[in-house]
Amino acid sequence: MHDALPTISSRCQQTATIFFVAGWIALVSATQQVSAIGTEVNKRHDDLNFTIDTRWAGCAHGGYYPIRIEVANLGKDRNLTFKFSPYNSGLPTVTKSIALKTNAKTNFSLSIPMTGRQSNGTLDVYINRSLAVPLRTTINLADTDTDAFDRPSLLVISSNTVDFDQYENSVNWLAYQSTSAGSHSSHSGSTRTEDYEIIEPNLLPERWIDYSGLDLVAISMSDFGKISSDARQALLDWVKAGGNLIVSNVGELPQQSQKLNDLCQVNKSSAAAQNSWKASSKESTQIPLVEPDTYSGHTVTTSVSSEPSRWNKTETPFQILELMNGTVTAFQNDPFPGSRHEWAWLLNTLGADRIRWTYRNGLTSRLGHDEFLHFMIPGISGVPVIAFLILITIFSVVIGPLNYFYLSRHKKLYLLILTIPAIALVTSVSLFSYSLIAHGFSTKSRIRSLMTVDQQAATSVTTTRVSLYSGLAPSGGLQFQADTAVYPVWPNQPDAGFESGTVNWTNQQSLEAGWLKSRTRTQFYTVAVSDQRGRLTISPPSANSLEVANGFEYDLEQLVVRGSDGKLYYGENIRADSKKNLKEATTQQTSEISSLLRENQPALPANIDTTSSYNRSYSYYGHVDNFHSQFSRSMTERKISQISSAIDTTIGDRQYFGLFAENPEVPIGVTGTSERNSLFLLHGYY
DSSP: OTTHHHHHHHHHHHHHHHHHHHHHHHHHHHHHTTTSOOOEEEEEETTEEEEEEOOOOOOSSSSEEEEEEEEEEOSSOEEEEEEEEESSTTSOEEEEEEEEOTTOEEEEEEEEEOOSSOOEEEEEEEETTEEOGGGOEEEEOOOOOOSSOOOOOEEEEOSSOOOOHHHHHHHHHHHHHHHTSSSOTTOOSOSOSOOEEEEOSSSOOSSGGGGTTOSEEEEEHHHHHHSOHHHHHHHHHHHHTTOEEEEEOOOSOGGGOHHHHHHTTGGGOHHHHTSOOEEOSSOOOOOOEEEEETTTEEEEEEOOOOOOOOSOSSSOOEEEEEETTEEEEEESSOOSSOOHHHHHHHHHHHOHHHHSHHHHHSOOTTSEETTGGGGOOTTOOOOOHHHHHHHHHHHHHIIIIIHHHHHHHTTOGGGHHHHHHHHHHHHHHHHHHHHHHHHOSSEEEEEEEEEEEETTTTEEEEEEEEEEEESSOOTTOEEEOTTEEEEEEEESSTTOSOOOOEEEOSSSEEEESSSSOBTOOEEEEEEEEEEOOOOEEEOOOBTTEEEEEEOSSSOEEEEEEEOTTSOEEEEEEEOTTOEEEEEEOOHHHHHHHHHHHHHTOOOOOTTOOTTSSBOSSOBOOOOOOOTTOOGGGSHHHHHHHHHHHOHHHHSOTTEEEEEESSOOOOOOSOSSOEEOSOEEEEEEEO
């Protein structure tokens, strides 16, 4: 009996060891998968079948994170409401209601605007207004990135597995280059160790804004042709707004592939007609192997070494087409796995200004922005701190010592119970009246927009920076179309940022409660891709003049057109639905437009002193190092800067550039604002 005890003890120890090793392996595996975002779950309840897929990439600096949902109703007709609730402040509550009939099936995306530092919450389903507790799902979204390198995000749409190792090696090299430059020593490296995901080509979003948090999307031409037309259009609209699409396995040179050009709608685009599929002028970049390191950011583990080419360079491995603000890259074969040198070749060819979210958009909507004060509404100052301090001091003296001594002298101290509330009421009414006279109840705005029009495709991309100040915030909040991306811009101070609010997707994008507060300076950056019926009808040049018919609904204050003869033609005050003969542009006329653009550049107000805590009109917003967010690097500001520097060379063949004389109804979420120092620009392809 005693001899058996060691054997039993030994077996227990072996069993414990096995469980320990298994647990350790599971822990290591879980640790390695921490950076992967999202899961796919299937649930059933009350004759309803749900598929909830939260796998995605990107959104570390902003954009919309799509919770992709498919629901089938096997029971009676019912109304369903889906509600995402964040655990803490920093993200909005997001809802969408649908009506689902018996045996009906539908799928959609519940798009979560990434507006702050929070990244998790719960998804609830209400069936005929009753909470279905068994359907509650925990949702983990993208963490914000506060470090030096804005890591490009990649989503691969494929049913097959993908080897990302070599792509990641090239991104690590880019991160190492950025963080080892020495100009910002406070950052040791990217907080994200990876940002890629692979999803199957089903349940794809059908709105382009669901791709807005991504930098790169890769899909094979076979899958690109098989997905629904709405899903394919969403991808193309995302490209037009600035995204970078990679289409693989084309099988031939892209300019020879009629199928590829049809799928990308190249032959229906005036903008694409101005460009062509171009091979990279750069060469394959030889880079060392760099790995992320917890303590030092990134560490070079091997020197540059030659590796066999995995992309067939006897053929042109890839070619790139610019499509409005974005790019389509076509590979004859599959670029995965490739080598780190070859992926660095592609990423360097696209350029940092395209593959990094903060560079492309000029902001991060999850952190404060150093240039918030550069886009103030003229005449709208901040809280008059000094004036309020003086008034409060006077109020304290009057309501206290003066009131007491006066009544004491007249032996009427019993009147204190009346004079104190009376003085307080008069003071409060005076302060309210002062604020009302100064700012009123209306909403004031400053707008800076660029509308890019592709006349052949009947499409426009409108980017808008808007500053709002509302004396009394609209009760219905802000209203945007479902295909408009809205990025909040926060002042760079510790307590700034999104607190709480609601987004209702039932009919359109309704931003309710918390997005626009009364008497609070508020800024947004919006991007809208929409159908565009407006156009210019431009006749062939004749005798140094060119006839233009303004088919837009708004007057054009100034217009420059590149005629088919290569010359620039200029006109002004072209009314909507009217024709006008433009004469050949003079240097003085083009210089006046350039000067106007330069004079309207966002800048700090003249009376602000950023070296002091307060000044006579503004309170200074504290500084937080967020150096990679600069509006001047955004696609919109780069284009405006190029035009203002050399309008005669920037406006290419069959293009035009103009200034609207009035607001062409750019998306700012509210109507009837009082505009101050606004600028509405037009760039078109005909």
